[in-house]
């Protein structure tokens with residue numbers, strides 16, 4: 001068993017997000033809506049040595065499996081991430097994130113005049129580009145700090 005597998009198997013039930021680019025762990029927490037007040041049991045490893053990434057971050061969330069929406073947004077900031085679903089200390093599912101063509105309802109458009117941010121907003125929708133995302137409605141492109149535009153978890 002490798003060192004990584006040992007770390008992964010430490011939670012009882014939940015999700016381990018591995019191979020997050022170094023420094024992105026806090027953005028991953030933001031995507032998952034996890035902060036000090038959420039009461040969830042979370043452990044974070046930062047700047048862990050990694051063969052694949054040099055340095056990587058790892059996030060472990062006890063008692064929770066991620067929704068597809070969450071995984072989709074996660075893929076935008078952590079394209080090399082691996083999602084491990086853990087049940088009774090065993091990894092029962094393991095897969096790489098894939099970048100979706102669009103993400104709906106999870107990011108808010110930075111354009112105050114966009115139809116998706118109006119008084120009676122319609123669900124936001126972004127097309128995923130090589131680098132960044134583009135609002136389907138007003139074509140505003142967000143390239144950096146995507147995590148800062150997350151509207152829901």
Ligand SMILES: [Zn+2]
Nearest residue numbers: 109114135138
């Ligand atoms: Zn827009």
